[in-house]
Amino acid sequence: MDGKEYYNIKLIVNGKEVKGSVAAETSLLDFLRSKNYIEVKKGCDKGDCGACTVLIDGKATVSCLTSAIQAQGRKIQTLKSLGSWDKLDPLQEAFVKHEALQCGFCTPGMLMTAKALLDENPHPTRDDIKEAISGNLCRCTGYKKIVDAIEAVSKGEN
Amino acid sequence: MAKEMTYIGKRTPGLDERDKVLGNVIYADDFTLPDMLYARVFRATKPSALIKKLNVEKARNLPGVACVLTADDVPNNESISNVVGQTTEVGLLEAKHQVLVKNRVRYYGEAVALVAADTIDAANRALELIEVEYEEIPGVFDPIAAMKPDAPKLHGNNNIIAQWKLRKGNIEKAFAESDVVVENTYRTPRQEHAHLEPESGVAWVDDMGVINIRSATQVIEHYRDVAAVLGIPQSMVRIEGTIMGGAFGGKEDVTVEVFLGLLAWKTRKPVKLTFSREEMGFGRQKRHPYILKYKTGATKDGKLTAMEAEIISDAGAYVYLSPWVLLYSTVHSTGPYFIPNVKVDSFSVLTNNIMTSAFRGFGAMQVAFAYESQMDELAEKLNMDPFELRKKNFLKKGSETANYQKITSDVLLKESVEKALGALGEKSTSSGSKKIGRGFACSWQSYGRMTYLHDTSSAWVGLELDGSAVVRSGIPDLGGGQRESLRAIAAQILGLKIEEVHVISTDSQVTPLAGTVTATRALFMSGNAVKLASENVLNIITRTASKMLKVSAEDLYLRDKLVYTSGGESIPLVKVIKECAAEGSMPQSLATYKAPFTDPIKTDVIKDPVFADFTFGAQAAEVEVDTETGIVTILKYASAQDIGQAINVNRAEGQIEGGAAQGIGFGLMEDYLEEKGVPLTWNLATYLIPTSKDLPDIQSIILESKSGKGPFGAKGVGEPSITAAAPALVSAIYDAVGVRIKHIPATPERIYWSLHNSDT
Numbered sequence: 020m021d022g023k024e025y026y027n028i029k030l031i032v033n034g035k036e037v038k039g040s041v042a043a044e045t046s047l048l049d050f051l052r053s054k055n056y057i058e059v060k061k062g063c064d065k066g067d068c069g070a071c072t073v074l075i076d077g078k079a080t081v082s083c084l085t086s087a088i089q090a091q092g093r094k095i096q097t098l099k100s101l102g103s104w105d106k107l108d109p110l111q112e113a114f115v116k117h118e119a120l121q122c123g124f125c126t127p128g129m130l131m132t133a134k135a136l137l138d139e140n141p142h143p144t145r146d147d148i149k150e151a152i153s154g155n156l157c158r159c160t161g162y163k164k165i166v167d168a169i170e171a172v173s174k175g176e177n
Numbered sequence: 178m179a180k181e182m183t184y185i186g187k188r189t190p191g192l193d194e195r196d197k198v199l200g201n202v203i204y205a206d207d208f209t210l211p212d213m214l215y216a217r218v219f220r221a222t223k224p225s226a227l228i229k230k231l232n233v234e235k236a237r238n239l240p241g242v243a244c245v246l247t248a249d250d251v252p253n254n255e256s257i258s259n260v261v262g263q264t265t266e267v268g269l270l271e272a273k274h275q276v277l278v279k280n281r282v283r284y285y286g287e288a289v290a291l292v293a294a295d296t297i298d299a300a301n302r303a304l305e306l307i308e309v310e311y312e313e314i315p316g317v318f319d320p321i322a323a324m325k326p327d328a329p330k331l332h333g334n335n336n337i338i339a340q341w342k343l344r345k346g347n348i349e350k351a352f353a354e355s356d357v358v359v360e361n362t363y364r365t366p367r368q369e370h371a372h373l374e375p376e377s378g379v380a381w382v383d384d385m386g387v388i389n390i391r392s393a394t395q396v397i398e399h400y401r402d403v404a405a406v407l408g409i410p411q412s413m414v415r416i417e418g419t420i421m422g423g424a425f426g427g428k429e430d431v432t433v434e435v436f437l438g439l440l441a442w443k444t445r446k447p448v449k450l451t452f453s454r455e456e457m458g459f460g461r462q463k464r465h466p467y468i469l470k471y472k473t474g475a476t477k478d479g480k481l482t483a484m485e486a487e488i489i490s491d492a493g494a495y496v497y498l499s500p501w502v503l504l505y506s507t508v509h510s511t512g513p514y515f516i517p518n519v520k521v522d523s524f525s526v527l528t529n530n531i532m533t534s535a536f537r538g539f540g541a542m543q544v545a546f547a548y549e550s551q552m553d554e555l556a557e558k559l560n561m562d563p564f565e566l567r568k569k570n571f572l573k574k575g576s577e578t579a580n581y582q583k584i585t586s587d588v589l590l591k592e593s594v595e596k597a598l599g600a601l602g603e604k605s606t607s608s609g610s611k612k613i614g615r616g617f618a619c620s621w622q623s624y625g626r627m628t629y630l631h632d633t634s635s636a637w638v639g640l641e642l643d644g645s646a647v648v649r650s651g652i653p654d655l656g657g658g659q660r661e662s663l664r665a666i667a668a669q670i671l672g673l674k675i676e677e678v679h680v681i682s683t684d685s686q687v688t689p690l691a692g693t694v695t696a697t698r699a700l701f702m703s704g705n706a707v708k709l710a711s712e713n714v715l716n717i718i719t720r721t722a723s724k725m726l727k728v729s730a731e732d733l734y735l736r737d738k739l740v741y742t743s744g745g746e747s748i749p750l751v752k753v754i755k756e757c758a759a760e761g762s763m764p765q766s767l768a769t770y771k772a773p774f775t776d777p778i779k780t781d782v783i784k785d786p787v788f789a790d791f792t793f794g795a796q797a798a799e800v801e802v803d804t805e806t807g808i809v810t811i812l813k814y815a816s817a818q819d820i821g822q823a824i825n826v827n828r829a830e831g832q833i834e835g836g837a838a839q840g841i842g843f844g845l846m847e848d849y850l851e852e853k854g855v856p857l858t859w860n861l862a863t864y865l866i867p868t869s870k871d872l873p874d875i876q877s878i879i880l881e882s883k884s885g886k887g888p889f890g891a892k893g894v895g896e897p898s899i900t901a902a903a904p905a906l907v908s909a910i911y912d913a914v915g916v917r918i919k920h921i922p923a924t925p926e927r928i929y930w931s932l933h934n935s936d937t
Contacts, residue, residue, distance in 0.1 A: 057203070057204075057207035058199075058200025058201075060204075060373070060374075060422075061206065061375075061451075062373045062374070062375070062454070062861075063454040063860060063861050064453065064454060065454060065860055065861070065862060067860060067861035067862045068373060068454075068861055070373055097200070098198075098199070098200040099200055101199075102199065104195070104199065107195070107198065107199070111198040114194075114198045115190045115194045115198055116190065118188075118190070118827035118828065118831055120197055120198065121423075121656040121658070121828075121831050121835065122372075122374065122420070122421060122422045122423040122656025123193075123194070123196075123198075123202055123420070123422070123656065124204065124372075124373040124374045124422030124423060124656075125373050126197050126200075127200045130198065145874075148869075149869040149870050150870065152869045153868045153869045153870045155869075156371075156373060156861065156866060156868060157373070157869075158370075158371055158372055158373055158835075158839070159423055159656055159831070159835045160831060160834060160835050160838070161834035161835050161838035161867075161872055162838070162869040162872055163872075163874045164830075164831065164834065165869070166869065166874070
């Protein structure tokens with residue numbers, strides 16, 4: 020084929036076992052997208068924009084800078100692990116209510132970062148929130164409504 | 178129509194927002210087809226060179242590669258278009274473009290060859306096997322140098338590819354009679370759109386021989402460009418737009434469509450092409466950098482007397498929309514002020530720098546930095562409050578602009594400034610090296626395309642047998658909720674619940690063409706078209722219902738799927754629809770909204786109305802400037818815009834906040850740098866855009882004069898929201914530390930050296 024070595028890996032994605040064969044340089048992002056986890060977005064592929072953020076063992080991580088092999092055996096959560104059409108997660112509910120999105124492309128990564136923040140620090144200040152999402156670029160909103168939404172959830176105002 | 182506002186001016190969330198937070202939206206790159214090929218673009222790595230040898234054979238022979246295309250494989254590789262209103266003295270009448278480099282590379286990143294392969298890995302390896310030999314030829318990288326007669330020429334005999342003028346009154350006399358005159362040169366940066374979603378699409382040829390292109394585009398009408406390049410009938414190309422992950426003008430010119438069309442046509446297989454972030458950097462258009470020389474005069478009591486300006490824009494290596502962007506700059510160059518004597522000469526100049534074209538603000542933004550900085554300097558010279566000076570000179574409804582256009586809508590500039598400044602609240606106090614300052618700036622920005630283009634937008638609205646409605650409109654949705662606004666308008670007119678209205682949009686062979694989602698025209702144009710079509714449907718219903726109820730049609734209105742008389746009597750909508758069907762008068766309508774039309778511009782002196790109307794607004798900032806580092810922290814920020822009528826308050830606020838954020842980036846940090854045509858900032862680690870920590874909580878203030886030409890008196894908000902940010906910040910920095918930055922972005926370095934070196 021192409022002379023590359025391929026490795027068989029097994030990850031737990033949103034509670035489900037996912038197997039695949041990857042090259043050493045295959046990123047977790049490309050692997051997830053190849054398995055139709057299209058909610059994980061590729062914005063820059065260099066760790067600069069945060070659109071591909073997923074949770075690895077609960078920690079917000081950019082999947083483009085994580086090799087698929089590194090994620091072997093670990094618990095990966097994408098946006099699809101939050102809510103469903105019938106029952107949105109409070110963060111998702113708040114993003115809709117506060118119009119914390121426009122084009123929606125940064126939203127999957129932004130929500131995962133917000134989820135990790137609130138799991139670790141349920142009552143962050145606005146500055147804490149801004150710090151936490153500072154690696155997630157949004158070009159549409161100006162961030163205010165995003166911070167509003169996360170803050171509302173932290174205060175149980177949703 | 179329902180008697181009261183049910184959806185207009187409310188905060189109703191859009192149905193697609195639920196899918197966006199669930200990750201269900203299938204953006205352009207999320208779409209795949211069986212047996213699909215993956216494409217890549219081979220790009221030049223010289224800014225000015227001849228191609229001596231191009232060898233793609235090794236790439237073609239690589240296993241997995243389906244095709245490699247060069248200029249020789251493109252049926253119509255070169256195209257030309259005329260620049261309206263230009264004379265032969267201006268040089269090129271015909272703007273030239275090439276799909277792939279034939280002989281000469283004019284900018285770093287120009288597309289040379291296309292590759293399609295079974296896998297993205299194979300496509301990438303094929304790129305590495307393409308061999309090219311360049312002969313570098315002299316380039317020109319500075320627009321002023323490019324204007325000189327002996328400069329290397331990009332195309333033809335003249336690098337100046339557009340020139341516009343304003344001529345009003347007698348400026349010599351007016352300057353001589355002025356009590357104060359200020360003269361300055363300003364520079365603005367090359368700004369990158371940096372939409373989060375890369376340009377992307379998938380194309381395939383269907384079983385009717387039609388090339389289908391599913392792509393993220395602001396302009397589905399680019400199917401015509403694909404047809405022209407391939408030399409096939411326009412009816413054989415279809416563009417189905419996707420929900421875009423942001424665009425801001427970056428997906429206005431053709432992006433992947435022509436490349437995809439070529440590859441799908443050649444291979445007869447589905448093909449996907451998505452640009453990498455680096456490619457978005459060096460292969461795509463930016464905002465034009467400008468040099469603006471301004472001279473403005475006033476009387477001692479603060480009346481503007483005259484303005485003279487020379488405006489130069491760097492168009493990069495190809496024309497694209499540069500002449501139009503420059504036209505916007507020229508018309509907007511006076512600012513929203515009445516100035517009796519005006520002389521403006523503006524030039525757009527070709528260089529071997531990266532191409533420049535459409536970007537939110539479209540030429541009206543660079544001039545705002547200049548005209549508002551001039552107003553501040555005049556105010557200081559006159560020892561007058563900057564707001565007082567502006568109040569004496571604001572355009573009013575009925576005023577005539579420097580291109581002899583009457584303002585036909587309300588001008589709430591005074592109110593906008595008051596609200597924006599008021600929103601800043603109590604002023605913070607300076608401490609140590611950290612100095613507090615405040616500033617504001619006003620802006621005007623047209624909405625809708627130039628009226629000589631005779632812009633139209635079509636929409637179809639129809640009622641189903643159960644009373645629910647379908648809207649068809651070609652307008653793309655770039656994330657601003659364009660579809661949702663149309664849904665709200667139809668629901669409002671037809672008295673339906675918003676979830677009973679479905680909007681089908683952005684498909685060049687399914688939806689009536691609505692024109693582009695550019696020029697702050699989507700709501701204005703397609704909103705009016707949907708309103709018109711919905712009203713036609715309403716008339717069909719009330720006409721039939723009036724016969725059934727034996728009352729006059731004017732007496733009837735719709736609410737909750739009932740047709741009501743003014744007396745409170747009602748009949749189910751579905752019964753009326755059945756009756757309509759029985760009569761053969763279907764409750765459906767295809768309507769076309771026409772913008773105000775004017776005659777084509779005949780000369781480069783603009784002396785006729787060019788725009789349908791303008792949005793007026795103001796932005797205000799409180800900043801803290803650290804004199805030891807030059808670092809600016811924005812403490813408070815407010816933007817007040819008269820948008821006529823908010824259709825959806827949430828989304829209007831979103832535009833105002835997002836526009837301010839991009840304008841803040843333009844004013845303080847964003848600068849796409851090149852060294853002799855070689856890009857230096859082609860990713861998001863080197864080209865910095867505002868993060869959550871760079872921005873304050875932007876306060877959005879909506880004013881509603883209801884005087885616009887859009888539906889329900891709406892004006893446009895998409896672009897006007899960005900325009901005044903940079904001058905407001907520069908004004909605040911001046912207030913804090915006493916230096917006026919004339920070359921933005923106002924980076925810490927520029928501020929520091931302005932403070933510590935009186936020579937700069």
